[in-house]
Amino acid sequence: MSKILIAVLLMQLPLFANAQYQTHPNVKGKSYYVNPIFAGDYPDPSILRVGDDYYMVNSSFQYYPGLLIWHSKDLINWMPVTHALHKYVGSVWAPDLVKYDNKYYIYFPANNTIYVVTASSVNGPWSSPVDLKISNGCIDPFHFAYKGKRYLYFSNGGYVPLSDDGLSVTGTLKIAYGGWPIPSDWSIECFCLEGPKLMKRGDYYYLTVAEGGTAGPPTSHMVISARSKSPFGPWVNSPYNPIIHTRSIAETWWSQGHGTPFEDTTGKWWIVFHGYEKGHYNMGRQTLLEPIEWTKDGWFKVPKGIETDKPIKRPEGTSLPSKFTLSDTFDGPALHPQWQFFDEYDTSRYHFVNSCLAIKGEGDSAANSHPLLCTASNHSYIAQVEMFLQGKATGGLVLFYNSSAQSGILAEQGNILADLRGWQFVAKKAVIKDHVFLRLKVINSIVDMYYSLDGKRWNKIENSFDTSCYNHNAFGGFLSVRIGLCSMGDGIVRFENFVYKPIK
Helix, strand or coil, X not given: CCHHHHHHHHHCCCCCCCHHHCCCCCEECCXXXXXXXXXXXXXXXXXXXXXXXXXEECCCECEECEEEEXXXXXXXXXXEXXXXXXXXXXXXXXXXXXXXXXXXXXXXXXXXXXXXXXXXXXXXXXCXXXXXXXXXXXXXXEEEEECCEEEEXXXXXXXXXXXXXXXXXXXXXXXXXXXXXXXXXXXXXCCCCEEEXXXXXXXXXXXXXXXXXCCCCXXXXXXXXXXECCCCCCCEXXXXXXXXXXXXXXXXXXXXXXXXXXXXXXXXXXXXXXXXXXXXXXXXXXXXXXEEEECCCCCEECCCCCCCCCCEECCCCXXXXXXXXXXXXXXXXXXXXXXXXXXXXXXXXXXXXXXXXXXXXXXXXXXXXXXXXXXXXXXXXXXXXXEEEEXXXXXXXXXXXXXXXXXXXXXXXXXEEXXXXXXXXEEECCCCCCEEEEEEEEECCEEEEEEECCCCCEEEEEEEXXXXXXXXXXXXXXXXXXXXXXXXXXXXXXXXXXXXXXXX
């Protein structure tokens, strides 16, 4: 495929880091937006405002490099800044992005402990992770300061004191909050107190948490609020609880929770949270935004008339232009921010050469190849890539949830193969040499597979598959279906001209 054709295709694509992710445009004219503000798998949002700049980071799980930071001026249009985590430490859950004393911190749980990375600038470079050696079931850390001292709150309603530099724990865990009692007849996954967020407004400290379980029944997850005159309690639960909650399977957004209330640059208040989209659980938890209002008696709630899936008057701010897309010509010298390897990060495994990304083969199947992944942001799309095979390598273009759930089209010397959940077989024998184009066409989770010798005439193989069941409720892990480039076997696969094109 020529560079000119690739350039034309790129110009036709929507902006990667903004609300045009989804199947319908998010920005409704100049005055309204429609959720999500991040389509695709962007769970557990942590938001930080610095002046008139907003920054966000999400759980990055087993995808590395991890902890991708985003920047916005208007809360709707976002651009990637940098990855803050480059050392593999396990599955990274709900992080907390903090600015304290002119330094940036991200606290996050992984591998049954809490880590922190630091930077003098949000743009990096970010430090190697420091292990705070906190276990006892403590996850979802949240940093707060009180009378010149620093603390971390956790999902179990407890907190610990930190050293002045924020890089070590100086005391024992104390439990301060027990949660809001969920009615016994509600359909939930579990009580599962998690995701604490603490803020001060007026005379009160407000603690916002999630309860009900992050997946399971659509009505599980919810946002709960409590307040106290002290950050250490005692806490009084809000009469408006749950602040956010999916009450019916008829709603568009399911399992809504993990919320953070914050004030924008104009003094208006919002809450950012996540949810699964009905019919599209395999896309993971997407980032949502709603306004909140303060009552006369000092509580916050969602205003009447606001519905998560309906147009909402957009925040004020300047939109940031972006030409960044999921499509990639692999011109180097580094991976673009959309790419992450699954369950490892070995920088010696890949390099750039002549506008190609060369990846050394690993494993003998898509499941154990540690593929390079990016997050699709549409219900329906085409993803395609050009491949060159060296040695006894096998390359592939797959849709990947985890090592137990992945399917796609592969190529080896001579043959086109199908991989259906690990069932790998020859689909077309002796039709290629060492060069091929592969394509996946996704229409609402139903996937057709194609190959081409010239990038113009496409041949569909007989095998198709359905990814709708590739989600947490079926396979665990809190992950999502992602587009993957696989290099396996004894050799090298060179990838060129990756194209992602939404289908309206």
